[in-house]
Amino acid sequence: MAFYFDEPSRTFSEYLLIPGYSSAHCVPSQVNLKTPLVKFRKGEDPALSINIPMVSAVMQSVSDDNLAVALAQEGGISFIYGSQPVEKQAEMVKKVKRYRAGFVVSDSNVSPEMTLQDVLRLTEQTGHSTIAVTEDGGPGGKLLGIVTNKDYRVSRMDLDLKVKEFMTKLDDLVYAEEETTLKEANDIIWEHKINCLPLVNKNRELVYLVFRKDYDTHKKNEHELIDSHKRYMVGAGINTRDYETRVPALINAGADVLCIDSSEGFSEWQKITIDYIRKNYGNDVKVGAGNVVDAEGFRFLADAGADFVKVGIGGGAICITREQKGIGRGQATAVIEVAKARDEYFEETGIYIPICSDGGIVHDYHITLALAMGADFIMLGRYFARFDESPTKKVNINGSYMKEYWGEGSARARNWQRYDMGGEKKLSFEEGVDSLVPYAGSLKDNVSLTLSKVRSTMCNCGALTIPELQEKAKITLVSSTSIVEGGAHDVMLRDQR
Numbered sequence: 208m209a210f211y212f213d214e215p216s217r218t219f220s221e222y223l224l225i226p227g228y229s230s231a232h233c234v235p236s237q238v239n240l241k242t243p244l245v246k247f248r249k250g251e252d253p254a255l256s257i258n259i260p261m262v263s264a265v266m267q268s269v270s271d272d273n274l275a276v277a278l279a280q281e282g283g284i285s286f287i288y289g290s291q292p293v294e295k296q297a298e299m300v301k302k303v304k305r306y307r308a309g310f311v312v313s314d315s316n317v318s319p320e321m322t323l324q325d326v327l328r329l330t331e332q333t334g335h336s337t338i339a340v341t342e343d344g345g346p347g348g349k350l351l352g353i354v355t356n357k358d359y360r361v362s363r364m365d366l367d368l369k370v371k372e373f374m375t376k377l378d379d380l381v382y383a384e385e386e387t388t389l390k391e392a393n394d395i396i397w398e399h400k401i402n403c404l405p406l407v408n409k410n411r412e413l414v415y416l417v418f419r420k421d422y423d424t425h426k427k428n429e430h431e432l433i434d435s436h437k438r439y440m441v442g443a444g445i446n447t448r449d450y451e452t453r454v455p456a457l458i459n460a461g462a463d464v465l466c467i468d469s470s471e472g473f474s475e476w477q478k479i480t481i482d483y484i485r486k487n488y489g490n491d492v493k494v495g496a497g498n499v500v501d502a503e504g505f506r507f508l509a510d511a512g513a514d515f516v517k518v519g520i521g522g523g524a525i526c527i528t529r530e531q532k533g534i535g536r537g538q539a540t541a542v543i544e545v546a547k548a549r550d551e552y553f554e555e556t557g558i559y560i561p562i563c564s565d566g567g568i569v570h571d572y573h574i575t576l577a578l579a580m581g582a583d584f585i586m587l588g589r590y591f592a593r594f595d596e597s598p599t600k601k602v603n604i605n606g607s608y609m610k611e612y613w614g615e616g617s618a619r620a621r622n623w624q625r626y627d628m629g630g631e632k633k634l635s636f637e638e639g640v641d642s643l644v645p646y647a648g649s650l651k652d653n654v655s656l657t658l659s660k661v662r663s664t665m666c667n668c669g670a671l672t673i674p675e676l677q678e679k680a681k682i683t684l685v686s687s688t689s690i691v692e693g694g695a696h697d698v699m700l701r702d703q704r
């Protein structure tokens with residue numbers, strides 16, 4: 208006979224937090240949001256943590272290299288979408304790893320024999336106006352000069368003019384040794400009133416460019432998420448089909464963590480994929496798995512060796528899985544049950560496996576609730592899609608700016624690997640929609656506002672860390688009438704008259 212759960216499954220909006228005692232030192236500026244990203248043994252530190260509990264969804268319309276850099280600057284991590292050719296995904300990972308506010312490996316390079324036409328083409332391709340001139344035209348060749356838009360006038364110069372004729376030559380350039388620290392580089396930049404400082408090795412080969420604008424950004428990012436080489440950290444999505452080519456390419460590109468992206472993770476395909484990683488890379492490569500929505504699914508992925516487990520089916524803003532297939536579970540209930548299973552597993556084995564609540568965050572307080580219910584971090588799609596840094600188009604609809612946001616299960620994404628149950632190699636029916644979301648500005652401004660609310664609520668609960676919140680949180684269900692009471696009510700809003 209079928210198994211029936213006693214309780215209906217519930218969403219975040221059906222719960223509230225009840226404040227606990229907060230002492231005078233419990234203030235938002237003291238809250239630490241650092242949280243484990245991968246599993247660890249009791250008493251040990253996790254191999255990877257993130258500085259804020261937010262990660263971006265493995266989606267075409269959300270996580271490219273641009274958003275990954277912006278999120279790492281705030282302390283979170285992106286999972287670059289896997290529904291693209293392996294080489295393209297690996298290139299995005301490389302771009303994040305190369306991009307460190309401060310030290311940039313030059314991606315716009317020419318040789319002295321190339322022409323003004325080549326320079327213009329490159330500038331258009333990369334969007335960068337500083338071009339390194341190296342002997343071989345590569346990013347690590349012997350540095351001969353620099354070309355910026357101050358060196359040429361298109362209207363006055365022949366497009367066939369060779370670069371060596373108009374570049375600023377090395378003798379006239381300020382440059383420094385590769386060991387120069389960011390602070391020293393910045394001092395040189397200021398002293399010489401320049402915008403870019405090339406750093407070279409002993410053979411005078413180009414190693415990095417340091418830009419004035421990057422140093423300013425760098426100074427503002429106190430929570431930035433960087434690896435031991437001071438590069439931004441980045442994750443990448445994989446699937447249970449082409450992992451034998453995708454995983455090596457992503458690891459070579461420098462991905463810090465992988466995540467199996469699948470709509471339904473309680474499956475042997477996930478175990479096979481994790482087995483492949485363990486066999487070839489041992490525990491050096493970290494991989495999350497999912498998605499599951501109950502204790503049994505969690506236990507399966509924990510035993511399969513997942514480094515974190517993603518929770519959620521059917522709650523995503525663009526998701527129509529529940530309507531199409533009738534599978535899923537209210538996101539709050541799923542998180543509560545999986546968190547309990549995670550704690551039991553920890554008790555039994557001494558291994559803590561972080562869980563990620565994926566999808567369905569509508570209000571900022573849903574993040575705090577998910578954390579209080581036991582999530583270690585939260586994956587968001589719609590939230591990030593609204594920002595300048597997301598990969599999608601900003602469109603003007605009747606005077607309001609919107610951003611495009613489409614699901615991985617939509618015909619537009621064509622991500623059959625995420626939904627494939629074996630052998631079909633096509634999307635038989637859609638599980639996601641193609642939509643628009645209100646444009647909301649920069650990631651930095653929005654994340655800092657969201658987290659200021661999270662910190663504030665945590666203080667109301669007397670908690671300065673996420674584990675403390677999970678221990679102290681008092682959570683209540685709310686009736687449908689009290690949900691109405693929770694918004695502005697029985698008043699006429701001025702801007703809606």
Ligand code: IMP
Binds near residue numbers: 588
């Ligand atoms: P959101 O934060 O509510 O927008 O949900 C994002 C999450 O929805 C992702 O991290 C995925 O787990 C899930 N998702 C992405 N694309 C689809 C889809 O097309 N159908 C169903 N779920 C999807």
